[in-house]
Amino acid sequence: MSLFHLSGSKTTVPRAIALPLAADADGRKRGGYVRRDIGGIGVAVVNRGTAITELAEAVIEGGHVKLAFCNANLVNVLADEPALQRSLSTFLVLADGIGVDIGSWLLYGAPFPDNLNGTDFFPAFFASQPRTLKVGLLGGRPGVADRAAEQLAQRYPQHRFAVFSHGYYAPEEEPALLDRIRQHRPDILLVALGNPIQERFIAAKLGPQHCSVAAGVGALFDFFAGEVQRAPAAWRRARLEWVYRLWLEPRRLWRRYVLGNPAFMLRMCRQYFFGR
Template sequence: MNVVLFKPSQRPAAVVAPLEPPRRDIAGVPVAALTRDEALALIDHAFDGGNHLHLAYCNANLVNIAARDAGLRERLARFLVLPDGIGVDIASRLLYGTAFPANLNGTDFTPAILAAREHPLSVMLLGGRPDVAERAAAKLRADYPQHHFSVLSHGYFGPDEEAALLARLAHERPDLLLVAFGNPRQEKWIADRIDSRHCAVAAGIGALFDFLAGEVARAPESFRTLRLEWVYRLWLEPRRLWRRYVVGNPAFLLRVLRQKLAGHSA
């Protein structure tokens, strides 16, 4: 079933987006093959009272983690998983003969969701180190004054605090919940704790709060244009990220090649 989800006043032309998006299996993770506007349409549909939505962004690192974690793969099957980065694009070319229609990484696509939405949204932030979410919320308020931003908690709350956080979330029920625990904790927490009582859309957004708060620098535009932001991040934080990229990227490509040789491609 195809539904026109935008009003002409909101975008230059109406976008027809499938409520069940086409997905491509990337080493066991079902990644949606959508244009930027189609993805925005599905999220708008949830904001406007459609199905409650869990949102994840899939890069090579998340695929590597999911390959070793059947529980994570089962949870991600219930998410709208969007393609993040050049790694999954390479995988899509190898397996399906074409790249994904758009690179929808959470650092850039989350602001796109906020910018595209004219009707005011309530947005709640959860995660990061103490004070980081507050500074991220202040930056978002300055950039998107049409929306309301609040902080639920930093990411270091204890098990005894969780029930109160969930109760507050259910009471306030924001349109958008941004969860920054890192992979795979944020995806598992959203899958296991969050449902339609708590928000319209729950998104795991990784390091976004750190970028917004100025804790971590974004790569220069030239790196982003060339899809090499991961190289810049590795240069900035080699001790923390060398295993993810230097070891993880070749492991990811091997997984994709094994999938191709096994015949699991379109």
């Protein structure tokens, strides 16, 4: 039984990173996307519909897309990891949160087309796909991915959700885990190991033989499982969900937001004036 039967001058506004083919009006290009360098990470200039289409095409055609969501925290944690920044050049990197929009305004004079945080993006993606998808979950605390899979199966019964492992497996268990993923080859593999571990894992360990789309999703399972409460809609529309999360979990998140947000803005200012 398949696993998936279970439930110029330094102050000149910089140009976007040049890619071989010109972009369409919505940012889509045959063969790639326009990207903007945000703290050393090339973030795709795409809207939600284009990003959904890209993933759907990878599934239909049996391709392979490595997906990351770039927010201020990812820029901060990768600041001293140039090798991983280079690895992300092979990813489709989507703009997540008000921080990268502020950086884009400062560096390029415009925000990104859409705020593509994973917590909203994947529900929209799953709801938009009429064909049955095999979706694998890897990561999170023990039990959380299982509860997330149960909730996802109730919300999107046209798809099949299965858990490969929580995120606390032993290193010696990884070869067997990768082999199990390869055998079942989900269409979508959601990897919730936190930044930058999940990006390292996807870059170094996963390929076309494992899945069509490998996505680093951070705390997404906590939201799907109801472990962490979403901010009210008004807070999300005001782009203040990070404030709500900090209020809910100050001890865990104060470094990320109270220290991390000013650090991110300093990096954006340094990039604006000095190019890096």
